[in-house]
Amino acid sequence: MKIIYKDGTVADCPAEEVNHVLRHSTAHLMAQAIQRLYPEADFAYGPATEKGFYYDVDLGDRKLTDEDLLAIEAEMKKITKEHLPVRPFILPRDEAVKLMHERHAKYKEEHIGDLAPDAEISFYQQGDYIDMCVGPHVTYTNAIKAFKITQQGGAYWKNDSRNKMLTRINGVAFASQAELEQYEKEQEEARARDHRKIGKEMGLFMSDDLVGKGLPMFLPNGYTIWQELEDYIKGKERKLGYQHVMTPCVGSVNLYITSGHWAHYRKNMFPPMEVEGESFVLRPMNCPHHMMIYASRPHSYRELPIRIAEVAHDFRFESSGTLKGIERGRHFCQNDSHIFVTPDQIEQEVKQVVGLINDVYKDFGITDYRCVLSLRDPNDTEKYYQDDEMWNTAESALRSVLQDLKIDFTEEIGEAAFYGPKLDVNVKPAVGSEYTLSTCQLDFCLPMKFDLKYIDAEGKEQTPVVIHRAILGSLDRFMAYIIEETKGKFPVWLAPLQVKVLPVSEKNNEYAAKVTEALEKVNVRVVLDDRNEKVGYKIREAQQVDRAPYMLILGAKEEEAGTVNVRSRDTGEQVSMGLEEFVAKVTKEIQEKAH
């Protein structure tokens, strides 16, 4: 594919750039179509995205309907067929401003003002459409072959909620129709494994208007998984010397004033409750409670590290637009811990935390994640606790552990907690944008605010350092992740229904009941489907809805021989074996938490 640079050079597009250029050019193509249909349209930014492009446009009071989007798409197709040449030109700044001003492009005009004084200002023209742009672009409009407008939404000018909300029109674009179709197929598959959809199908959780939005409730099947996860992580933690505690979901406002959360995050907390002249809030996090547990008695350096852990209920007032099933609600259970260490234990302890994350990810087969070292923004004096030396020490401590462990990570400015830098492990859901699964945060700040101490080897008082960490993040969110990763086909140890017993006819119900009982006796989660239906019908439901790892087909043959016919959910394979043999197999898999 030929592309044209802003200086007019035409060249072959490097293979790895093809999609990006194509998508960026498709954004221009769409803008041209919009301009033809709505001449009053004023364009802001219109970049390429991961799979396509968008353009933010100010349409005044006009609202676009789905039909309007189809009309825009049709106009785009028309323009590609017009075979318009795409040509760049460069203007000095004053002429550039003049051109944009004449064309009533007020966002572009403002954009010029944001550019570096010596920046070269280039434009691309196709037909009567001119866009300020650095390029490169395709050389003719008909190079764009496979695209689709996917949706519209609002987006703030310069991504700032104080600015005007513009109409963002999103689309996807590919080099070929086949790739576009492939993409659409993948999207459909992603929607099918959305945890909200599977959660409904399998009866894992629900929500109800009367209970309140963002407040999901776990149903028996979902809570079974939840409890398995809780037992699993607590077991891991116990082996590493964590001590579990239980603290209340409500705390006095004074507690959060002391911690600094009141000043920094009050707007994300449910408003206070006044009783007997005191104010209380639903807690949004557990650090202050755990600080108070540490502070309740004196500590020697010999005791450190002290690892206080809790699977704790938290409540955060998330804005309504961000709620998403059990991935992000207003109530969740954090797999939280606060580790109190001496400064020279930081490195070893962070390494232990990272080791635990690795261990857990291995157990769940999680491989598709991204590590981020979240740093403060030194210019943001409002959000971050002000102490440069503290920040520098904490940030470089975390960085050096990551480097030591040879972990790939990116650094992101302005992503730190107000009290310290974080190592975040981020993953992507089936639908929607990336979120943090695990986190490990270094904190020199809260121990000071709570005046925490330990006695060092010289008998002097010292301030400990706190490591905040969450491995499964919140159990709710982790469950959402596991649902999507497995498409509801959980490993046996997690599956809400582990074995489904399917008699071939009613004649075999009695034997099937006996088999069911034998499994119940060894605590296997088993259900007998003795409905008067054909075995194929029962299999379909057990496979597609229950997603039971094992189905036991029991007919005359099995009854006579005292065996079970085992059908595997994942392979569809059928194997006959003795009941005892099956019991041993399934209990072993549960015990070993086999994938």
Place this chain on the structure above:
RNA sequence: GCCAAAGUAGCUCAGGGGUAGAGCAACUCACUCGUAAUGAGUAGGUCAGGGGUUCAAUUCCCCUCUUUGGCUCCA
């Protein structure tokens, strides 16, 4: 919170100013069945809620709630 779209049976969805529709699920009956849907029948609804227009509203208009997508936010 903001910008859009949507809300009809338990689920997935069709419909449309004049008695509310289908498939699946549920229930009943028959069949007694061998690895992803046996057949017949029955029941199931304040068409999210409230207000308005109209002889008549589930349908048109307004408000509210919830859901979905995008933006902002995410300790």
